[in-house]
Structure formats: C-alpha cells, structure tokens
Amino acid sequence: MRRRQGTSALAFLWRQSLPSLLSIALALLVCFLAIALSKSDFAVAADAYLQMLWGGLGDLPTFFATGNWALLTRAWGESATKAALLTFTGLAVSVPFCVGLFNIGAQGQLTVGAIVAAVIGAKLRAPPEVHPVLAVVGAAVAGALYALLPAVLKLRRGVHEVISTIMLNWVAVSLVENWLVVGPLRATASGDLSRSGTDEILQTAELPRILGSLSRLNAGFVLALVATLGVWFWLKRTSHGFEARAVGLGMEAALTAGIDVRERVYRAMALAGALAGTAGAVWVLGTEYKFPATVGAPYGFDGIAISLIGQNHPFGVCAAALFFGVLRAGGTRMQLLGVHKSFPELIQGLALLFVAGRLVWERFLGSAAKPRAAPIETTHA
Amino acid sequence: MLEVIEAILFSTLDYAPALIFAALGAVLSERAGVVNIGVEGMMRIGAFAAAVAALVLPTGIAAGAGMLAGAALASIHAYLSIRWRSDQVISGMALNLVALAGITFLLETRFSPSGTPAILQLQRWRLGSLAAVPVLRVLSGHSVMTYLALVIPILFHGLLFRTPAGLRLRAVGEKPIAAATLGISVAIVRYAAVIGGGLLAGLGGAVLSISTLDRFEQHMPAGLGFIALAAMVFGRWTPLGAFGAAAFFAGGNALRIGLASSAPQVLQIVPQGFLLALPYLLTLLVLTAQGTKSRAPAALGVPFETESR
Numbered sequence: 001m002r003r004r005q006g007t008s009a010l011a012f013l014w015r016q017s018l019p020s021l022l023s024i025a026l027a028l029l030v031c032f033l034a035i036a037l038s039k040s041d042f043a044v045a046a047d048a049y050l051q052m053l054w055g056g057l058g059d060l061p062t063f064f065a066t067g068n069w070a071l072l073t074r075a076w077g078e079s080a081t082k083a084a085l086l087t088f089t090g091l092a093v094s095v096p097f098c099v100g101l102f103n104i105g106a107q108g109q110l111t112v113g114a115i116v117a118a119v120i121g122a123k124l125r126a127p128p129e130v131h132p133v134l135a136v137v138g139a140a141v142a143g144a145l146y147a148l149l150p151a152v153l154k155l156r157r158g159v160h161e162v163i164s165t166i167m168l169n170w171v172a173v174s175l176v177e178n179w180l181v182v183g184p185l186r187a188t189a190s191g192d193l194s195r196s197g198t199d200e201i202l203q204t205a206e207l208p209r210i211l212g213s214l215s216r217l218n219a220g221f222v223l224a225l226v227a228t229l230g231v232w233f234w235l236k237r238t239s240h241g242f243e244a245r246a247v248g249l250g251m252e253a254a255l256t257a258g259i260d261v262r263e264r265v266y267r268a269m270a271l272a273g274a275l276a277g278t279a280g281a282v283w284v285l286g287t288e289y290k291f292p293a294t295v296g297a298p299y300g301f302d303g304i305a306i307s308l309i310g311q312n313h314p315f316g317v318c319a320a321a322l323f324f325g326v327l328r329a330g331g332t333r334m335q336l337l338g339v340h341k342s343f344p345e346l347i348q349g350l351a352l353l354f355v356a357g358r359l360v361w362e363r364f365l366g367s368a369a370k371p372r373a374a375p376i377e378t379t380h381a
Numbered sequence: 382m383l384e385v386i387e388a389i390l391f392s393t394l395d396y397a398p399a400l401i402f403a404a405l406g407a408v409l410s411e412r413a414g415v416v417n418i419g420v421e422g423m424m425r426i427g428a429f430a431a432a433v434a435a436l437v438l439p440t441g442i443a444a445g446a447g448m449l450a451g452a453a454l455a456s457i458h459a460y461l462s463i464r465w466r467s468d469q470v471i472s473g474m475a476l477n478l479v480a481l482a483g484i485t486f487l488l489e490t491r492f493s494p495s496g497t498p499a500i501l502q503l504q505r506w507r508l509g510s511l512a513a514v515p516v517l518r519v520l521s522g523h524s525v526m527t528y529l530a531l532v533i534p535i536l537f538h539g540l541l542f543r544t545p546a547g548l549r550l551r552a553v554g555e556k557p558i559a560a561a562t563l564g565i566s567v568a569i570v571r572y573a574a575v576i577g578g579g580l581l582a583g584l585g586g587a588v589l590s591i592s593t594l595d596r597f598e599q600h601m602p603a604g605l606g607f608i609a610l611a612a613m614v615f616g617r618w619t620p621l622g623a624f625g626a627a628a629f630f631a632g633g634n635a636l637r638i639g640l641a642s643s644a645p646q647v648l649q650i651v652p653q654g655f656l657l658a659l660p661y662l663l664t665l666l667v668l669t670a671q672g673t674k675s676r677a678p679a680a681l682g683v684p685f686e687t688e689s690r
C-alpha cells in the first residue's frame with residue numbers, strides 16, 4: 001500500500017490501523033453489553049471493565065492514594081508476560097502470511113518448543129548464563145523443524161498448509177500431552193506426592209526476572225520486543241525480506257523475477273516455527289517452570305487473532321499483543337464480579353471476527369478508508 | 382472375545398454420530414467451495430444450545446435448537462465469506478474463538494463453570510428382534526441419532542451425485558464461473574450449503590450433549606470438530622467417504638478407550654498418545670500420498686466475483 005501524496009506518516013498510520021481499532025472498539029462494546037445484559041446491570045459491566053483495566057495496568061487509584069509501586073509493577077509483569085507469548089505466536093502467524101502461507105500450526109509448534117525447553121531445562125546442567133539460552137535455542141530449533149514439515153508437504157506434495165498445520169497441531173498435542181508428559185517424561189514422584197506434568201526445570205534455566213522480586217516480569221518480554229524489531233528489520237529492510245514479501249504478493253511473478261520461492265517459503269516457515277517454539281520456551285522457563293499436564297491456553301490460536309488484528313505488521317502485532325496482554329492479565333480480576341477470566345478472549349475473538357468482516361466497515365467508512373482487497377489470499381494448491 | 386468386540390462396536394455406534402454429522406456438514410460446505418474451519422465452533426454452540434433447550438423442551442426438539450444455533454453461526458460465516466468475500470479461513474477461525482470464549486462466558490454466568498445441569502437424555506431404542514442375534518445386537522439400544530447417522534450419509538451421497546441439485550452444488554464448488562453462466566446463482570447455492578453445513582455441525586454438537594452425554598460440559602467438543610475436518614479430507618470430500626472415515630476414527634477411539642479399561646498392558650506398548658494422534662497422522666499420510674491429485678473441490682476457498690468472469 002503506497003503512501004498517498006500529501007499525507008503525513010501519521011495519517012497513513014491512522015488509516016492503516018483504523019479498521020483494527022474500530023474492530024476492537026466494537027468488540028469491547030458488544031462484550032460490555034453482554035455483561036450488562038447477563039447481569040441486568042450496567043454498573044456491574046462498567047465496574048467489570050474498570051477491574052479489567054486496573055488488573056492489567058495496575059490499580060492506579062490505589063497507587064495514587066498510597067504510592068505503592070508494587071501495585072503497578074506486579075500487574076505490569078502479568079500483562080507483559082502474557083503480551084510476550086501473544087507477540088511470539090502473533091509473529092509466528094504473520095511471518096508466513098508474508099509469503100502467502102496461513103500458519104494455523106503455531107499451537108503445535110509452541111507445544112513442541114515447550115516440551116523441548118522443559119527437557120533441556122530439567123535434564124541439562126549448565127551455568128545460569130547459558131542454560132536459558134540453550135533451552136530457548138533448543139525450543140526454537142524444534143519449533144522450526146516442526147513448522148518446516150507443512151512447508152515441505154506443501155511445496156513437494158501440494159498439501160494445503162491449512163489442513164496440514166491443523167493436523168500437526170493435534171499430532172503434537174496428542175504425542176506430547178498424552179504420551180511424553182504422562183509417560184517417559186513424567187515427573188518423578190517425591191514421597192507420596194504424585195505430580196502432574198514433567199519435572200521442574202533447574203533454577204539455572206529460569207528466565208531472569210527483570211524487576212527482581214517486584215514483579216514476575218521476565219526476560220521473555222524483552223526477547224519478544226527484540227523479536228518484533230528483528231522480524232520488522234528482516235521483512236522491511238533487507239532484500240531477503242523484500243523477496244519474501246514478493247513471494248507472498250504473487251508467487252508466479254516472484255518466480256519470473258528469479259526469486260527462489262521455495263527457499264523463501266522454507267525460511268519464513270522455519271522462522272515462524274522458531275518464534276512459536278520460543279513462545280513455548282518462554283512459557284515454560286518464565287511462568288510454569290515445567291511442562292504442566294496440558295498447555296491449556298490456546299496461545300497458538302490466539303496468535304491468529306493477534307496477527308490479523310495487528311494487520312500482519314510486526315509492530316501492529318506487538319501493539320495488539322500488548323493490548324490484549326493487558327486485557328487478559330486484567331481478566332483474572334473480573335472474576336471478582338462473577339465474569340469468567342477468559343472473557344478477554346471473547347473480546348479478542350470478536351475483534352478478529354470484525355477484522356475478518358472489515359470490508360463491511362470500509363463500506364460504511366466511505367472515503368476514510370477505501371475498500372481494499374483482503375491482504376491474504378489463501379490459494380488452495 | 383466376542384463380548385469385547387461387541388462392546389467396542391457398541392460404543393463406536395454411540396460415539397460416531399457426532400463425528401459423522403459434523404464431517405458431513407464440512408463436506409456440504411466445502412463441496413460448494415467454502416472452507417469450513419468453523420465446524421468446531423458450530424459444534425460447540427450446537428451442543429450448548431441443545432443442552433440448554435432440553436432444560437425446558439422435550440429433548441427431541443432440543444436437537445433442533447442445536448441445529449439452529451449451528452446454522453446461525455454458519456450464516457455469519459456465509460455472510461462474511463460470500464457477500465463480503467472475506468478470507469474463509471480467518472472467518473472460520475474467528476468463529477471458533479468466539480464460540481469457545483462466548484460459550485464459556487454464557488456457561489459461567491447462567492450455570493456452573495463445569496457444565497449445565499443434567500437433562501433427560503435422548504431415548505434409546507430397543508430393537509427387540511435383534512437383541513438375540515450375536516454381533517448384530519450391538520445395533521440395538523442407541524438413540525435415534527445413531528440410526529440417522531447411518532442413513533443420512535447414504536441419502537446425502539445420492540443427493541450429491543445423483544440429482545440435479547447435487548450437480549449444481551458440485552459445479553459451484555469446482556467451477557463457479559461455468560455454473561454461473563448456466564444461470565445458477567453461485568451465492569444462493571453457497572449460502573444454502575454453508576448454512577446446511579451449520580445445521581449438520583450443530584446437530585453433531587447436539588448429539589454430544591443430549592445423546593452421548595446428558596449435559597453440556599465445558600470442554601465440548603474438545604477438538605472433535607477438527608477430527609471431523611480430518612474425516613472430510615480422509616474421505617476425499619464425499620459423504621460416504623467422510624462417513625467411513627468418521628466411523629473409522631470413532632472405532633479407533635472406542636478401541637483406545639476399551640483397551641485402557643480392559644487391557645491396559647497393550648497401552649504400555651502402544652501409548653495412548655499414539656492412538657490419539659493416529660487419525661491426524663493417517664490424514665496427513667493420505668494427503669501426502671495423493672499429492673497434487675487431491676480431490677479437494679477446485680474452487681475451494683476462492684471467493685466468487687461475478688465481475689471477474
């Protein structure tokens with residue numbers, strides 16, 4: 001999309017993000033009404049939203065009253081931890097989009113990465129400076145290899161990646177959760193206590209906490225920001241990234257231009273798998289300290305929502321992840337009012353739905369945002 | 382030995398209908414050229430609506446509520462992907478996420494976090510004369526859904542391959558431009574197929590909550606919608622193929638559960654995780670073996686634009 005003459009970069013950014021912002025606003029509104037109607041009380045809904053905000057951003061009113069920083073840092077830590085995972089899986093979906101592939105397999109790649117990180121973290125002995133690095137790299141490599149599988153199947157055998165990644169998700173979940181975690185890698189019972197999940201990782205493998213005891217904020221968040229910058233630089237500032245985007249915009253044209261399409265697709269999928277695998281590692285090394293009985297949260301599927309709400313732009317993905325990270329960290333506080341903690345996921349799902357129907361919006365917006373073709377064409381090879 | 386086989390067959394017949402209906406729903410939608418990743422969500426909303434309706438209505442009618450709920454979700458998918466040519470994978474995935482979180486919210490606010498209260502399960506039919514015949518007696522003692530699941534695939538297959546309406550549906554999925562030049566409204570056929578697919582997926586979900594079990598449980602359908610997609614692909618996008626694949630997967634699952642309770646030593650050798658992964662692995666293998674000769678409808682996932690002739 002080319003910048004129009006006479007418009008500033010800011011106006012361009014505004015027009016780009018308007019459909020997403022409107023979708024989020026509409027989702028927030030619909031969900032607000034949902035609470036208000038289910039509780040037959042608008043005050044409860046308003047209170048629930050406030051609690052969600054204070055839960056995610058920190059209890060600002062109490063902070064101003066008492067000046068207790070821990071109130072803020074704790075909440076920020078929770079939000080940032082969630083945002084880091086969402087950033088990784090969001091990028092894992094948006095990078096393949098750039099070469100025209102729809103990676104629904106982030107959940108499987110995350111699961112594979114998480115179990116590898118849990119094993120390296122628990123079984124390997126290494127000094128604390130290198131142990132987390134080894135675990136993260138191991139998880140990234142595992143995720144990358146797992147993501148290469150659908151890419152190879154697509155390019156060599158014409159298997160559509162949407163179907164193969166869905167299948168591979170369940171293969172990973174079945175094999176890891178129903179075999180490895182309950183079988184060979186099951187935690188060794190200590191005394192009478194039988195524990196679920198794998199052995200806990202060694203302390204040397206834990207991701208360092210940035211604010212010490214003030215908050216659970218860990219190095220994973222920094223890693224997510226670095227990854228965002230890295231992906232942005234690769235896609236928008238290197239010739240490799242340019243060629244990858246060319247493949248996504250038109251495979252035939254890219255071939256004609258002499259671009260090695262295969263290699264670009266492999267590279268993008270490997271990068272996506274590495275990002276999702278890293279998400280698994282950050283989750284294990286920073287939050288859970290082991291592979292629990294199940295992954296539970298569908299972070300990989302959330303990545304699809306985050307990627308599309310972020311318009312597949314690395315910075316957009318990061319912004320969307322931060323926004324929903326705050327909401328989801330705040331969701332736990334909504335439970336005080338009898339609203340399930342997964343409520344922010346409903347907001348996120350609806351926002352994705354409204355993004356999917358953005359052409360409906362753009363009709364109403366008229367000239368503010370001219371109807372454009374959907375950026376992604378899933379071609380069924 | 383015979384009793385074990387009979388027990389496994391019996392539970393297969395109990396477990397399979399949900400999967401069969403959902404897989405048929407996916408086939409119906411995708412044969413018209415609209416990708417249907419939202420089956421999981423449609424099953425979930427169908428299961429929930431049926432269980433809730435059964436609290437106040439006769440259970441048989443509640444199944445209809447489940448179907449309507451599935452169709453309602455499907456009509457959003459249809460509207461976005463047909464009228465607005467949205468990306469079908471995205472809109473399907475969005476509906477999955479909305480159904481997952483939205484039903485959790487409704488369940489929590491209206492009932493308990495774990496599930497709805499118990500309802501009167503769909504009545505089981507005793508086929509008196511069959512009860513004495515070995516093996517065949519497993520056919521007795523199921524709800525009407527099991528028998529429907531054995532009949533509907535055949536009817537659907539006939540409809541799709543032996544009637545003009547079926548031909549139109551397939552034409553719209555294979556070459557919509559050609560269909561349009563014959564005066565067939567691509568949009569109407571696709572709307573009908575997607576919403577019909579939603580009815581079937583909703584019915585599949587309803588089976589879970591009013592026939593297989595007697596309530597809606599928080600995790601329903603727990604990935605069954607995705608197995609249904611696998612069954613559709615495995616069955617090469619034909620109703621009888623999808624039926625066979627769904628029955629096969631259901632049988633495998635019944636075998637796994639049967640082994641876990643009666644012969645746990647076998648699962649020491651072949652872990653459950655492998656058996657759970659098997660449907661997906663087999664589907665991948667079949668797809669890989671077929672390669673580019675895949676039987677997917679040619680226009681699958683491609684929005685139809687009247688102007689682009």
